Amino acid sequence: MRVLSIDLDYIMGPSIEDYNSIDYHRNPTIRWDRFFSKSDSKESDFHIDKSNLLFCYNLFLKCLKTCNDVSFGYDHDSILFAIDQEENIDLINIDHHDDVFHGMGENPDEEYEMVTKHNLINEGNWGIWLYSQGKLNSFTWIMNDNSDEDNGRNNRDKHYLGDAYEYYLKEDYKFENYDFDHVHICLSPQYIHPDHWHYFSMFISAYEEFSGK
Numbered sequence: 001m002r003v004l005s006i007d008l009d010y011i012m013g014p015s016i017e018d019y020n021s022i023d024y025h026r027n028p029t030i031r032w033d034r035f036f037s038k039s040d041s042k043e044s045d046f047h048i049d050k051s052n053l054l055f056c057y058n059l060f061l062k063c064l065k066t067c068n069d070v071s072f073g074y075d076h077d078s079i080l081f082a083i084d085q086e087e088n089i090d091l092i093n094i095d096h097h098d099d100v101f102h103g104m105g106e107n108p109d110e111e112y113e114m115v116t117k118h119n120l121i122n123e124g125n126w127g128i129w130l131y132s133q134g135k136l137n138s139f140t141w142i143m144n145d146n147s148d149e150d151n152g153r154n155n156r157d158k159h160y161l162g163d164a165y166e167y168y169l170k171e172d173y174k175f176e177n178y179d180f181d182h183v184h185i186c187l188s189p190q191y192i193h194p195d196h197w198h199y200f201s202m203f204i205s206a207y208e209e210f211s212g213k
Contacts, residue, residue: 001086004063005184006056007076007095008199009191013144014047016096016191028189046193052144053199055170056094060185060203062178064210069182072204075123079184080130086182089135093127094142096191098167100127100157108156123188131161141167 009016023038025031035041064070071082076099083089093099102124105111114120116132130136139161141154148154148167157165187200207213 001083001089001181002179003079003083003086003089003091003182003184004059004180005076005079005091005093005095005186006060006203007093007097007099007186007188008056008196008203009096009188010056010094010142010144011048011050011053011196011199012046012192013049013052013096013146015045016144017146018045020191024190026190028194031190032194046195048196049144052170057203057206059094059175059178060183061206061210063180063183064207066178067180067183068211070207070211071182071184072200072207073184073186074189076186076188077121077123077126078186080121080126082182082184083130084135087135088137089130090138090140091127091130091136092140092142094170096144096147097124098127098141098143098147098153098157099124100131100139100141100153100161100165101125108160112160123186127157128160131164136161136164138164138166140173141165142170142173143167145169 023031023034101108101111102122104114115125115129121129127139154167185203189197
């Protein structure tokens with residue numbers, strides 16, 4: 001099964017590392033209220049990468065020509081509602097984060113145990129859950145150039161996933177075709193400033209126009 005997943009926090013590359021780990025909260029409204037109460041940041045500080053937005057949107061439009069199975073979610077682990085019963089998945093994840101490990105526990109081994117033994121799955125570690133269940137053929141991460149500045153994520157993920165794991169910048173990856181069995185789009189509102197949430201609606205509108213649903 002060939003799956004494309006696009007997390008719209010990918011468009012926040014120019015500014016996301018300025019707030020990525022500050023005042024995180026499961027509720028995005030609380031998260032942003034807390035952030036602005038403690039910060040001198042202004043709405044105009046949250047720049048998007050327009051080339052990333054166009055890359056994702058144009059790719060989505062190409063995929064809609066052949067793929068009728070599309071899902072949308074606020075958090076990225078919502079993809080599991082669509083593909084958790086599937087096998088032999090070749091996954092392409094366009095995302096600022098790798099979503100293999102989230103950083104729970106003291107180290108990746110501890111998080112792996114939390115995911116596999118206790119099903120503590122979230123928006124940042126659904127990838128390792130799929131792998132642990134034997135569902136992945138491959139996991140390809142298309143990332144930003146500042147997603148893994150110390151190469152720690154990619155070294156860690158490669159250690160666990162082995163040859164199943166690859167990572168690229170969009171400029172270095174070439175799609176063989178645009179035929180996917182499933183496409184997932186998520187907003188990740190904790191990582192996207194509210195002024196940019198409307199881009200999620202743009203993708204939904206495109207799907208409605210193509211599908212008539």
